[in-house]
Amino acid sequence: MSSDDVKTGAPTPTGETPLALTRRARRIYRLLAQRYPDARAELDFADAYQLLVATVLSAQTTDVRVNGVTPTLFARYPDARALAAADRAEVETIVQPTGFFRAKTDSLLRLASALVERFDGQVPGRLRDLVTLPGVGRKTANVVLGNAFGVPGITVDTHFGRLARRFGWTSQDDPVKVEHEVGALFPRKDWTQLSNVLIFHGRRTCHARNPACGACPVASLCPAYGTGETDPDKAQKLLRSGPRA
Known part of the structure; x- marks a missing residue:
C-alpha cells in the first residue's frame, strides 16, 4: 500500500x-x-565504517556474536584501507565465530576494496551508492543510513x-x-x-x-x-x- x-x-x-x-x-x-525507549541498533559501532562491517557480519548469526569479534577486528583494521590490505587468513580467524567465515571474509575484503577504489575509503551516505557495494542490499544500507548518518530508512x-x-x-x-x-x-x-x-x-x-x-x-x-x-x-x-x- x-x-x-x-x-x-x-x-x-x-x-x-x-x-x-x-x-x-x-x-x-x-x-x-x-x-522500548532505549531501542537502537544492537550492533556496537563507533562510525559508519564499523556499522557497515558489523552489519555484513551479522548475516545468519546474532548481534551478540558479532559484537564479540568486532573489537578485535576494528583494532586490527580501523578503516577501509587497512581492511582492504588485510591478510585473508587473519580476517578469517577473527570472524570465524560468526559462522560462514570464509564467505564473510571475502565479502569484507571486496567491500573494503570497493570503498577505497570508488569512495576514497569513506562509507557513502546515499542509498543509491551503498547498494552498489559488494554484499550491501537495501536492508544493510538502511541500517547504516538510519543509525550512522541520521537518514531515515x-x-x-x-x-x-x-x-x-x-x-x-x-x-x-x-x-x-x-x-x-x-x-x-x-x-x-x-x-x-x-x-x-x-x-x-x-x-x-x-x-x-x-x-x-x-x-x-x-x-x-x-x-x-x-x-x-x-x-x-x-x-x-x-x-x-x-x-x-
Whole structure:
C-alpha cells in the first residue's frame, strides 16, 4: 500500500479503511516506543565504517556474536584501507565465530576494496551508492543510513517483516514491498526508530515461535493476537531481556 492508496481508499490486508489502518499502526508504534525507549541498533559501532562491517557480519548469526569479534577486528583494521590490505587468513580467524567465515571474509575484503577504489575509503551516505557495494542490499544500507548518518530508512529484517505482517500492516513477503507499504503508514522521520522498536519487540516479545501475546502491550491492537501464549503469567516467562547469544 502506498501513500496514494491511503488517499484513494485501496483495500488493506485487514479489511480496514486505509485511514483506520494508518491510525492503528501509529498507535502501535507509540505504545511500543514507550515499551522500548532505549531501542537502537544492537550492533556496537563507533562510525559508519564499523556499522557497515558489523552489519555484513551479522548475516545468519546474532548481534551478540558479532559484537564479540568486532573489537578485535576494528583494532586490527580501523578503516577501509587497512581492511582492504588485510591478510585473508587473519580476517578469517577473527570472524570465524560468526559462522560462514570464509564467505564473510571475502565479502569484507571486496567491500573494503570497493570503498577505497570508488569512495576514497569513506562509507557513502546515499542509498543509491551503498547498494552498489559488494554484499550491501537495501536492508544493510538502511541500517547504516538510519543509525550512522541520521537518514531515515526502514530496515526489513526477519523480525520487522514478521511483525509487520502480524500487525496487518502488509501482506507482502518481499522486503522491498514491505518497506514501501509500511513506509506509507508513517512519517519519514519515524522510519529508523520504527525499525529499531519493531526489531526490539520481535526479539523480546513477539517471537517467531510462541510469541508472548499475554504480555504484549499492543495485544488489543494486533490481528494476530492468540498466535502465541495468551495467559499473562505464562507469557511473562517467555519475555527476553535482550537478543539471543
